[in-house]
Amino acid sequence: MAAPLYMPCIKCGLCLSVCPTYQLTQEELESPRGRVQLIAAVDRGVVPLDAPEVDQTLFDCLDCRACEVACPSGVPIGELIETGRAQVTAQQAEHGQLSAGSRLVRFVLRHLFPYPQRLERTARALRWMQRLGLIRFADKVGLLRLFPAGWAEMARALPQIPSKSGRSQLVLPDDSKTSLPTSEAIKGTAALFLGCILDVIFPQANLSSAHVLAHNGWNVCVPADQRCCGALAIHAGDREAARALARRNIDAFLASGADTIVTDAGGCGAALLEYPQLLADDPAYAQKAQDFASRVQDIAEVLVQNGFEKPAAALPMRVTYQESCHLHNVMHVISAPRQLLDSIDGLEIREMPDAARCCGSAGIYNLTHPQLAEPLLARKMADVPSDVDAIVTGNPGCWLQLLHGVQAYGPSCAVTHTVCLLDAAYNREVRS
Amino acid sequence: MPDERRLPADLIHALEEIVGARFVRTTIEERALYAYDATIRRSLPDAVVRPKTTQEIAALLPICGAHHIPVVPRGAASGLSGGSVPLRGGIALDLTRMDAILEISPQDLLAVAQAGVNTQRFADAVAAQGLFFPPDPSSALASTLGGNAAENAGGPHAFKYGVFRDYVLGLTVVTADGRILHTGGRTVKNVSGYDLTRLFVGSEGTLGVITELTLKLIPKPQAKRTLLTAYDRIEDAAETVSAIIAAGMQPAALEFLDDASMRVVESYLHLGLPVDAQALLLLEVDGPAVAVTEQAEALIALCRTHHSREVEVAQTPQQAEQLWRARKSISSAVARIKPSKISEDATVPPSKLPEMVHRLQEIGRKYEVDLVIFGHAGDGNLHPNIMCDERDAQEMTRVWQAVAEIFATTLDLGGTLSGEHGIGYMKAPFMAWEHAPAELDAMRAVKRAFDPLSILNPGKLFPEDVPPWPVPLPTYPRTPPSA
Ligand SMILES: Cc1cc2nc3c(=O)[nH]c(=O)nc-3n(C[C@H](O)[C@H](O)[C@H](O)COP(=O)(O)OP(=O)(O)OC[C@H]3O[C@@H](n4cnc5c(N)ncnc54)[C@H](O)[C@@H]3O)c2cc1C
Ligand code: SF4
Ligand code: SF4
Numbered sequence: 001m002a003a004p005l006y007m008p009c010i011k012c013g014l015c016l017s018v019c020p021t022y023q024l025t026q027e028e029l030e031s032p033r034g035r036v037q038l039i040a041a042v043d044r045g046v047v048p049l050d051a052p053e054v055d056q057t058l059f060d061c062l063d064c065r066a067c068e069v070a071c072p073s074g075v076p077i078g079e080l081i082e083t084g085r086a087q088v089t090a091q092q093a094e095h096g097q098l099s100a101g102s103r104l105v106r107f108v109l110r111h112l113f114p115y116p117q118r119l120e121r122t123a124r125a126l127r128w129m130q131r132l133g134l135i136r137f138a139d140k141v142g143l144l145r146l147f148p149a150g151w152a153e154m155a156r157a158l159p160q161i162p163s164k165s166g167r168s169q170l171v172l173p174d175d176s177k178t179s180l181p182t183s184e185a186i187k188g189t190a191a192l193f194l195g196c197i198l199d200v201i202f203p204q205a206n207l208s209s210a211h212v213l214a215h216n217g218w219n220v221c222v223p224a225d226q227r228c229c230g231a232l233a234i235h236a237g238d239r240e241a242a243r244a245l246a247r248r249n250i251d252a253f254l255a256s257g258a259d260t261i262v263t264d265a266g267g268c269g270a271a272l273l274e275y276p277q278l279l280a281d282d283p284a285y286a287q288k289a290q291d292f293a294s295r296v297q298d299i300a301e302v303l304v305q306n307g308f309e310k311p312a313a314a315l316p317m318r319v320t321y322q323e324s325c326h327l328h329n330v331m332h333v334i335s336a337p338r339q340l341l342d343s344i345d346g347l348e349i350r351e352m353p354d355a356a357r358c359c360g361s362a363g364i365y366n367l368t369h370p371q372l373a374e375p376l377l378a379r380k381m382a383d384v385p386s387d388v389d390a391i392v393t394g395n396p397g398c399w400l401q402l403l404h405g406v407q408a409y410g411p412s413c414a415v416t417h418t419v420c421l422l423d424a425a426y427n428r429e430v431r432s
Numbered sequence: 433m434p435d436e437r438r439l440p441a442d443l444i445h446a447l448e449e450i451v452g453a454r455f456v457r458t459t460i461e462e463r464a465l466y467a468y469d470a471t472i473r474r475s476l477p478d479a480v481v482r483p484k485t486t487q488e489i490a491a492l493l494p495i496c497g498a499h500h501i502p503v504v505p506r507g508a509a510s511g512l513s514g515g516s517v518p519l520r521g522g523i524a525l526d527l528t529r530m531d532a533i534l535e536i537s538p539q540d541l542l543a544v545a546q547a548g549v550n551t552q553r554f555a556d557a558v559a560a561q562g563l564f565f566p567p568d569p570s571s572a573l574a575s576t577l578g579g580n581a582a583e584n585a586g587g588p589h590a591f592k593y594g595v596f597r598d599y600v601l602g603l604t605v606v607t608a609d610g611r612i613l614h615t616g617g618r619t620v621k622n623v624s625g626y627d628l629t630r631l632f633v634g635s636e637g638t639l640g641v642i643t644e645l646t647l648k649l650i651p652k653p654q655a656k657r658t659l660l661t662a663y664d665r666i667e668d669a670a671e672t673v674s675a676i677i678a679a680g681m682q683p684a685a686l687e688f689l690d691d692a693s694m695r696v697v698e699s700y701l702h703l704g705l706p707v708d709a710q711a712l713l714l715l716e717v718d719g720p721a722v723a724v725t726e727q728a729e730a731l732i733a734l735c736r737t738h739h740s741r742e743v744e745v746a747q748t749p750q751q752a753e754q755l756w757r758a759r760k761s762i763s764s765a766v767a768r769i770k771p772s773k774i775s776e777d778a779t780v781p782p783s784k785l786p787e788m789v790h791r792l793q794e795i796g797r798k799y800e801v802d803l804v805i806f807g808h809a810g811d812g813n814l815h816p817n818i819m820c821d822e823r824d825a826q827e828m829t830r831v832w833q834a835v836a837e838i839f840a841t842t843l844d845l846g847g848t849l850s851g852e853h854g855i856g857y858m859k860a861p862f863m864a865w866e867h868a869p870a871e872l873d874a875m876r877a878v879k880r881a882f883d884p885l886s887i888l889n890p891g892k893l894f895p896e897d898v899p900p901w902p903v904p905l906p907t908y909p910r911t912p913p914s915a
Binding site for chain 2 (some may be wrong): 003007008009010011012013014016017026028029034037038041046047051053054070071072073074075
């Protein structure tokens with residue numbers, strides 16, 4: 001008799017105080033224990049699956065996974081919530097009850113994010129709109145207000161979209177090594193995972209990762225056939241779409257032969273690590289998924305574990321480090337990014353309180369749940385020390401949210417990625 | 433779970449008038465989230481009510497009384513005896529919106545807080561002022577001060593510093609008729625009339641609703657040191673505990689973990705605990721810096737004479753914190769062994785600890801149940817937890833039999849059914865084993881005095897009208913085997 005996944009939840013409540021949505025609302029329904037127990041109640045037939053509260057408890061969750069770290073019993077809360085979402089959306093789709101918002105999200109996730117070329121075209125269009133001032137214009141004449149609240153905020157926060165994505169600069173036609181080591185000692189081959197939309201908005205993260213890896217003795221390859229990691233689809237309850245992406249990525253990366261698969265996005269990395277769970281019932285891929293996941297590592301950990309060169313040049317600045325939830329709670333990468341930052345002379349880290357608390361980005365949560373994401377962001381920004389030059393993070397999703405945070409709440413400072421700073425320090429050294 | 437009960441519309445309406453419609457919930461979905469605490473039984477309330485003030489509670493209790501509707505106070509529902517499970521339906525009175533810390537006074541060494549304040553948040557706020565609030569139940573990250581008072585919670589530091597009761601100077605309580613009582617005051621010494629404060633502490637929500645607490649604080653100890661040591665024989669660990677107490681030493685905490693509890697917490701936190709050992713002791717000493725070093729050395733020597741392995745001393749506050757996190761996780765981490773847990777709280781005089789540990793192990797073997805032992809060894813307060821699968825009827829029969837035998841053994845050794853988790857519904861069937869009819873009658877008289885209609889948390893504490901024990905109960909005291 002296999003026990004249902006919720007059963008080891010002994011209802012101790014130790015997960016409540018770390019949950020951002022509980023902190024905000026003080027409602028059991030918005031707490032991890034409440035979520036797990038409502039799922040249990042549905043399973044036991046006490047509560048109907050189509051109850052609005054079930055939708056609320058499942059979809060209001062940030063999927064930040066802080067509760068999993070806090071739960072001594074090891075309840076797989078994330079998996080419970082994600083599969084719960086899949087059940088709810090499947091039922092809603094069956095009854096034609098998907099909301100307009102969910103349908104839009106589903107469309108974007110199924111028809112835009114998985115296709116690099118479509119993404120690039122969209123990005124190009126956006127870039128031109130920005131250059132022609134169309135977004136600012138739309139904002140001025142009130143057109144942005146036609147969009148749901150979260151979307152308008154994000155459109156405003158969007159940085160100037162660069163002309164080239166990381167993919168277009170890094171992928172070589174025959175999957176040959178993109179960046180070759182600049183030092184003699186070769187550490188191995190690292191296959192870089194690019195991600196989807198954020199490679200278009202923040203290509204510098206992937207470019208820096210490639211440079212920094214090569215600088216530290218890695219052969220870097222960037223498999224051309226890789227796709228979006230599927231995390232956003234999983235969050236939205238579309239596990240089928242996510243499985244298709246996962247199979248594709250597994251094939252692309254295993255074919256590359258690289259023994260290390262490197263990500264620089266905590267959100268993507270966590271999803272890749274959980275492919276075995278996603279594909280557990282797929283006989284053709286279950287084993288491959290294990291193999292794949294065992295090679296996945298965050299860039300900071302790859303560098304710290306295998307040795308990295310301390311930059312010779314100083315980068316005098318004050319920064320604070322915002323932990324990506326998935327990097328912290330799922331990948332358990334906590335000290336490595338700080339060690340990288342700490343290695344840079346002149347760079348001072350000013351820790352903020354509760355740095356691992358979600359900033360409200362949570363994939364596309366800021367678009368779908370602005371009423372919760374905004375107060376979370378406001379709290380986060382209030383915790384940022386007022387005198388820092390930059391907020392550093394390890395996940396481009398947080399990057400975008402924090403840019404919006406800086407604009408909306410201050411303090412005025414830059415936002416960047418850990419590897420971008422390390423790369424900058426190395427570059428300085430070359431120049432000087 | 434049957435879902436036929438419905439509250440009269442005029443009652444719902446009245447409640448909504450008092451606390452606001454937003455804070456009265458009657459949907460099955462919301463009620464399902466108030467059907468549980470950290471024990472295994474679930475029972476749906478008919479409504480969830482979330483008041484914000486003492487006055488609101490004073491207004492709603494008489495109305496519920498007039499309708500004969502049960503009211504079950506609920507803090508964080510982290511209880512381990514089933515106190516906040518609404519066995520008879522009625523109203524789950526959620527106190528977590530009353531979460532204001534009203535005063536912290538270094539001059540008077542006291543603090544005033546509302547009942548729904550989270551225990552850890554309170555301890556942290558007090559510590560930020562350089563003061564110390566010793567009661568530290570392992571559930572502090574979850575529990576509320578009101579729930580702590582209602583259960584008279586303990587914790588690791590109770591050994592040296594005493595339990596929750598010892599820190600309550602005064603309470604604001606609403607009784608069933610809606611009257612507001614202010615018991616005690618702002619002084620440590622207070623002999624003005626009956627000690628109502630102590631009566632409400634540990635009353636498990638059956639006498640009144642605690643809404644505000646005046647709590648005693650003490651200065652923070654100058655220094656502390658946290659020690660961890662492992663044993664190859666569980667008996668040696670238990671003997672060490674008795675020896676420490678017999679030697680008149682007073683560590684701030686003296687915690688015991690058996691091998692199974694150590695292994696589950698290791699698989700949660702990966703601290704590198706010596707999982708091949710049979711038992712661990714986690715000790716803490718505090719006080720003036722010089723004294724702490726001396727005490728630690730004496731303790732280490734004593735552990736060594738009782739065949740402990742090397743005694744490790746936490747080198748940094750972070751290390752000490754990790755060790756405490758490990759200890760405080762056990763009660764939940766044991767669910768990694770099997771998904772259901774029956775948590776007991778048997779407490780014996782400290783000299784009987786080695787024997788109790790031994791007898792518990794025997795009980796585990798006799799009934800073939802997964803029995804894990806950890807607890808606050810210093811005050812003889814062990815937490816034998818039986819890990820099981822509530823869907824397995826056969827196993828559960830053995831579990832319930834084992835539990836009854838644990839109680840009998842505890843009482844045989846001069847102990848008590850509960851050291852700190854309370855009676856609730858889980859231990860109520862055994863109350864007559866520990867208390868003579870005259871004692872139970874005295875308790876019933878108190879109950880009638882404050883709650884004549886018996887609307888406050890019915891089905892708890894008293895052996896009558898509780899859900900029957902799932903297996904036939906033996907008689908107690910046990911009839912001696914005929915010679
Ligand atoms: C992992 C874990 C570890 C634990 N460790 C310890 C420990 O070390 N020491 C210890 O003593 N306990 C421990 N407990 C048990 C439990 O946490 C305590 O009993 C705690 O005091 C309960 O607080 P609560 O706020 O969760 O109350 P609840 O569980 O909600 O309620 C407990 C009882 O108090 C009543 N009540 C709650 N609030 C009020 C109020 N304001 N007025 C009147 N009655 C009220 C309820 O009706 C119920 O009878 C632990 C529990 C868990 C799950
Ligand atoms: S910490 Fe784990 S076991 Fe405890 S209530 Fe939360 S999910 Fe359940
Ligand atoms: S994942 Fe985050 S938001 Fe969701 S229940 Fe867990 S802690 Fe709360």
